[in-house]
Amino acid sequence: MTQLTDSCDYAFAQAHFTPARLWEFFDGDRSHFNIAHECIDRHAADPARLAVRVAHADGRDELITFRAIADASSRIAHWLAARGVGPGDRVAVMLDPSLPFYAAMFGAMKRGAIAVPLFTLFGPDGIRLRVSDCAPRVLLTNAEKAPxxxxxxxxxxxxxxxxxxxxxxxxxxxxxxDTKADDLALFQYTSGTTRELPAAVKHTHRSVVVLMMAALYGTGIRPGDQFFCPSSPAWGHGLAHGTLAPLAMGVTTGTYAGRFDAARLMRALQDFGITNLSAASTHYRMMRTNGGAGGFTFAIRKLSYTGEPIDVETLRFIDETFGVPACSMYGTTEVGVALVNYPGATDFRVKPGSLGKAVPGLEVQVQRPDGTPCTPGEIGEIRLHRRGEWVPTKDLGRIDEDGYFHHAGRADDVIISAGWTMSAVEIEDVLMQHADVREAAAIGVPDPVRGQVVKAFIVSHRTGDEAFTRELQDFTRARLSQHEYPRQIAFVAELPKTPAGKIHRKAIRDAEAARRVTA
Structure with a gap:
């Protein structure tokens, strides 16, 4: 019988995929299904079979087998039971990737409790907000974070x-x-600020079934891959796509623990012989700006990214360094992966910077506010058709003449100036092409004549004087439209980021609004 993993090709996916076939990857059914069994225990018969490689920031490599996680997670499950933690109780886990982390997370789910992974770099406010929100019976952490x-x-x-x-x-x-497919298994917090707590996204045990669609067509995981995802498993990308998906397929995954260092990541990619890399856009930018990629030898054959668009210079770096196309994977924590570039497909042309096309069986459109579909080139909201209705993503986009989707920023990232609609993402992308710009963020600020004008915030090693300002304005105007450039530019030492590493435009907008009030 044909297996969904037999090929990465686009035509093969369209011909053979059905949602029901995702259950073929698992032992369980809707009545008896447990993530810990599906991701760990059923692959543990061979005591030497490797589950996770952890590249620690201090230079250590930690190799963890399926058997080690299976044994330790069972012990955690017994320990929780003895403490009175039962099905439906929350167990928060605030540990860096390591055997204790995987044992605690899978042990909680094995027990029937709900695992809540928390980012280890949260401060006291971030910890208390999330713990107060999910009310865990137990918080498993290290000595540094315990106080x-x-x-x-x-x-x-x-x-x-x-x-x-x-x-x-x-x-x-x-x-x-003893859990069912629809029992809750995980609470996962999206990356907001400590003052603005996003609601926890609640995942059932069966969520790992749907996740296989992203594994097959978003990251292109296949048996035999040497996979790596440096994103923290406290966030959606590192948890779903970097941990659960590869382990459910019995594929060895890799991750990073500790303070991020691009050179350390590249050494791990080389030393582990990684063939399939899925990372956040920020990781690739940091590898580019590190300047040391030429000192490593890479074996990567499939490569994907998510989180936010990648600028042109970083796409060029990926092409020159790894020699494979950078495949975007787009979705939201709430609705899952929707648009992909089918990594490894020999019959799918990857358009640099595009979001690709829909995963098999999913209808995606760019729509106007009234729900009618946009024409090619027209910016609207990306919406997904599910259960008989169109689900908004709050992301803007456009399609091109070949049916590829392109990101145009969040709905609140649109800048309307003198009747012109401009995308912060496009302006930032052009600014990032300038040799002296390390990071860039663009927002709309009030203007008495135009309603809004573009203000860009620039991180650069150069002095931010009037000459540099005019140079950047001319640079942008020459590459976009005459009206589409930052009329105001501020030079800053750094840009605010979400805990997941994305540029936090809302924080920039809020700070700018506060500055204008007090000015």
Missing amino acids: AAQGIAGTETVIVDDAFMAALAALPTEYVP
């Missing part, structure tokens, strides 16, 4: 260290899960 989490009513903070893991050794290494 910031202790004292929250109803939550027991437990330090997971060598002594804790050693004490678990007395517990059994077998635990039989």
Whole structure:
């Protein structure tokens, strides 16, 4: 029988994919289904089979087998049961990628509790907001973070260290899960600021079934791949696409732990012999600006990115460094992956910078506010057709004459000046092509004549004087339209980022609004 993993090609996907076939990847069904079993236990028969490679920032490489995670997660499940943690209770896990992290996360789900991975770089406010929101029975963390989490009513903070893991050794290494496909398994917080807590996205155990669509066509994972995703498993990309998807397919995955360093990442890609890389746009930019890529040898055959568009200079760097096309993977935490570039497909032309085309079986349109479809080149909102209705994404985009989708920013990133509609993303992309611009962000600011004008915030090693300002304005105007350039430019030391590494335009807009009030 033909398997969905037999080919990466676009025509093959269109011919053979149906949603029902995603269940072929798993042991369970709707009545009996558990993520820990599907991602870990069923692949643990061979004690040497590698599940995760962790590149630690301090230079250590940690190699973790499926068997090690299966045994340790079963012990965690027994430990939770002895503490009275039962099905539906939340278990927060704030640890860097490591055996304790995977044991805790999968152990909670094995028990039938709900795992809540938390970013280890959260400060006290970020921790308390999320813990107060999800009300976990237990928070498993390290000694450094424990003081910031202790004292929250109803939550027991437990330090997971060598002594804790050693004490678990007395517990059994077998635990039989008893969960259904529609039972809740994971709460995942999207990357907002500590003052603006996004609601937790709630995933059931069956969510890993739908996730296979992104694995097949967004990251192009196939048996035999040496996969790596440097995004933290506290965020959607690192958790869903970097952890659950490859492990569910029995594919060894890799990740990064600790303070990010581009040179350390590139050394891991080389030393691990990585053939399939999926990273955030920021990771590729940081590898480019590091300047040391030429000192490494890479074996990458498939490459994908997500999070935000990639500028032209970074796309050029990817092409020159890795020799494979950069395949965008677009979706939202709430609705999943929708637009992909089919990494590894020999019959799919990747248009640099585009979002690609819809995953098999999903209808996607760019629509006007009244719900009618936009014509090629016309900017509208990207919407997905699901369960008989069009679901908004709050992202703007356009299609081209070949049916490829292109991102045009968030709906609140549109700048309307003197009746002209401009995209912050396009302006930023042009600014990033200037040799002296390291980072750029564009927003609309009030103007008494034009309604709004573009203001750009620039990070550069050059002095931000009037001559540089005019140079950047002329540079942008020559590449876009005569009206489409930043009339105001501010030079800054850094740009605010979300915890996931995306440029935080809302924070820039809020700071600019506050500055204008006090000016």
